Amino acid sequence: IAMYGAKKESNRRFKFYTSDMRNRVSSDMLRSALEKNELQLYYQPKVNAVTKTIEGMETLLRWSNSKYGAISPMEFIPLAEETGLIIPIGEWVLKRACLQNRKWQDLGYNPIRVAVNISSIQFMQPDFTRVVKKTLEETKLNEKYLELEITESVALNKEEEVIEKLLMLKDMGIQISIDDFGTGYSSLSYLQRLPVDSLKIDRSFIKNIGSDSTIIKMIIGMAQSLELSIVAEGVETKEQLDYLMNLGCKYMQGYLFSRPVPAEKFEKLLADNGII
Numbered sequence: 001i002a003m004y005g006a007k008k009e010s011n012r013r014f015k016f017y018t019s020d021m022r023n024r025v026s027s028d029m030l031r032s033a034l035e036k037n038e039l040q041l042y043y044q045p046k047v048n049a050v051t052k053t054i055e056g057m058e059t060l061l062r063w064s065n066s067k068y069g070a071i072s073p074m075e076f077i078p079l080a081e082e083t084g085l086i087i088p089i090g091e092w093v094l095k096r097a098c099l100q101n102r103k104w105q106d107l108g109y110n111p112i113r114v115a116v117n118i119s120s121i122q123f124m125q126p127d128f129t130r131v132v133k134k135t136l137e138e139t140k141l142n143e144k145y146l147e148l149e150i151t152e153s154v155a156l157n158k159e160e161e162v163i164e165k166l167l168m169l170k171d172m173g174i175q176i177s178i179d180d181f182g183t184g185y186s187s188l189s190y191l192q193r194l195p196v197d198s199l200k201i202d203r204s205f206i207k208n209i210g211s212d213s214t215i216i217k218m219i220i221g222m223a224q225s226l227e228l229s230i231v232a233e234g235v236e237t238k239e240q241l242d243y244l245m246n247l248g249c250k251y252m253q254g255y256l257f258s259r260p261v262p263a264e265k266f267e268k269l270l271a272d273n274g275i276i
């Protein structure tokens with residue numbers, strides 16, 4: 001499906017941040033960020049809007065630099081991808097997220113799944129599945145509590161290789177979701193061949209609820225016919241919540257429930273029985 005609106009918007013955003021980024025952050029700064037402990041993980045709840053309980057969480061990377069303060073992942077992830085630093089950074093994120101989730105389980109909180117964003121460059125590394133397996137072993141996190149979020153673009157080139165990797169990950173018991181769904185160009189038949197568990201509807205479509213919701217309806221219909229579960233991202237208003245519920249979409253993320261928060265704060269949410 002051609003979802004031209006969102007694609008155009010994300011291209012523009014990317015260009016803007018790219019030029020901004022060149023003035024601000026260098027690859028040396030990013031390289032030393034890992035060593036200097038400037039990277040931190042935040043977590044945002046994935047909520048069941050019917051029961052108002054936290055069903056999972058998404059890991060979001062934060063960088064706080066001594067000179068520039070907070071730098072957005074929209075700025076530094078593209079830089080990390082260009083320089084290859086996304087590999088060590090991505091591995092660090094995966095390990096820390098698994099460790100944190102395991103720690104919360106050890107503390108007795110109701111076990112939930114942690115989702116980690118995987119850059120397509122990281123995903124396409126020949127040893128990616130081995131790294132994931134090793135990380136689960138080292139952190140002793142049960143594989144069913146890990147979810148990987150990949151974008152449609154990963155899926156679009158080298159189809160056979162991608163499908164083979166996804167099957168290996170699924171065989172290991174890991175959940176896979178397609179992030180920012182609707183902003184790429186995947187066809188229904190292509191999607192049908194991808195062994196994934198869920199689709200995350202991109203925020204740009206949620207924003208349009210009220211004016212144009214054709215695409216949302218289409219995506220939800222598509223997910224239902226493929227028996228994929230669906231998560232709406234960037235839910236900010238009660239109107240959006242009600243609208244999505246009416247369409248049968250009950251899993252959501254967004255500021256309406258909670259912004260991404262540091263681990264200590266997320267733990268408080270878990271301590272409230274995960275009711276948000």
Ligand code: C2E
Binds near residue numbers: 179180253
């Ligand atoms: P994403 O994976 O689509 O993550 C969702 C983004 O939407 C996050 O931005 C989140 O803070 C934001 N968000 C969540 N709810 C709302 C809402 O209700 N309203 C609005 N306006 N925004 C909301 P963030 O944290 O700035 O991350 C931006 C992007 O950077 C992510 O988009 C993801 O593509 C990338 N990213 C972040 N962390 C990682 C990481 O560890 N690895 C990789 N490879 N990419 C990451």
Ligand code: CA
Binds near residue numbers: 058117149179
């Ligand atoms: Ca994501």
Ligand code: CA
Binds near residue numbers: 179180200202203233
């Ligand atoms: Ca997303």
Ligand code: CA
Binds near residue numbers: 180
């Ligand atoms: Ca996004």
